Amino acid sequence: MSQKANIDRVFHALGDPSRRAILEKLSEGPISVSRLAAPLDITLAAVVQHLQVLEESGLVRTEKLGRVRTCQIEPAGLSVAAQWIGDRRSIWERRFDRLGDLLAEPETTPAPLEEHPLLIA
Amino acid sequence: MSQKANIDRVFHALGDPSRRAILEKLSEGPISVSRLAAPLDITLAAVVQHLQVLEESGLVRTEKLGRVRTCQIEPAGLSVAAQWIGDRRSIWERRFDRLGDLLAEPETTPAPLEEHPLLIA
Numbered sequence: 547m548s549q550k551a552n553i554d555r556v557f558h559a560l561g562d563p564s565r566r567a568i569l570e571k572l573s574e575g576p577i578s579v580s581r582l583a584a585p586l587d588i589t590l591a592a593v594v595q596h597l598q599v600l601e602e603s604g605l606v607r608t609e610k611l612g613r614v615r616t617c618q619i620e621p622a623g624l625s626v627a628a629q630w631i632g633d634r635r636s637i638w639e640r641r642f643d644r645l646g647d648l649l650a651e652p653e654t655t656p657a658p659l660e661e662h663p664l665l666i667a
Numbered sequence: 668m669s670q671k672a673n674i675d676r677v678f679h680a681l682g683d684p685s686r687r688a689i690l691e692k693l694s695e696g697p698i699s700v701s702r703l704a705a706p707l708d709i710t711l712a713a714v715v716q717h718l719q720v721l722e723e724s725g726l727v728r729t730e731k732l733g734r735v736r737t738c739q740i741e742p743a744g745l746s747v748a749a750q751w752i753g754d755r756r757s758i759w760e761r762r763f764d765r766l767g768d769l770l771a772e773p774e775t776t777p778a779p780l781e782e783h784p785l786l787i788a
Binding site for chain 2: 553554557558560561562568570572573574575598614621624625627628630631632633634635637638639641648
């Protein structure tokens with residue numbers, strides 16, 4: 547799976563409030579599917595479907611032990627989302643730092659307008 | 668707006684690949700709406716709609732300067748998403764650390780099963 551497809555899947559999975567509620571519960575530790583479903587305001591069938599999306603996107607791992615299927619957070623999936631967000635922030639912040647440097651330049655030596663990398667495109 | 672509603676809006680906004688493409692472009696710096704739309708494979712009307720969702724979720728700020736509307740990243744929105752992901756990871760990692768401590772305990776002093784905080788629910 548390409549990195550772009552991977553990012554798409556992860557953010558699609560995180561875009562649903564029920565799936566985020568599942569991840570919030572799973573961050574407390576592994577749990578069986580039926581226990582996971584009990585406090586959620588959706589059917590067991592819906593939970594199973596959401597878990598499938600979460601598993602396909604690498605956010606959750608499920609495992610059948612005997613007759614019980616347990617699920618747990620797969621931190622690699624969260625890392626994909628965290629990395630994408632971190633990249634956007636760091637690119638933006640570097641740009642902001644350059645703006646700060648520019649504003650701190652002595653007024654007597656203004657750069658020519660066409661050389662300013664921070665002009666609005 | 669409650670924190671939960673805020674998180675819902677941010678992750679809903681991030682769930683769409685076109686909106687993430689817009690954020691990727693905006694992380695390079697402020698840009699006019701028409702320049703933003705040009706390389707994207709969607710109509711200007713669609714871009715405007717996506718920008719509205721991004722603005723309402725606090726991920727983007729737009730501003731009209733004369734006849735040109737420019738848009739830029741609003742880092743507070745990305746922070747909301749980063750915080751939610753970070754919280755999930757840190758809760759999970761603390762649990763993982765406790766599991767490590769448990770496994771490192773001398774075999775001669777096993778804790779009673781009912782006291783193990785890490786048992787699968």
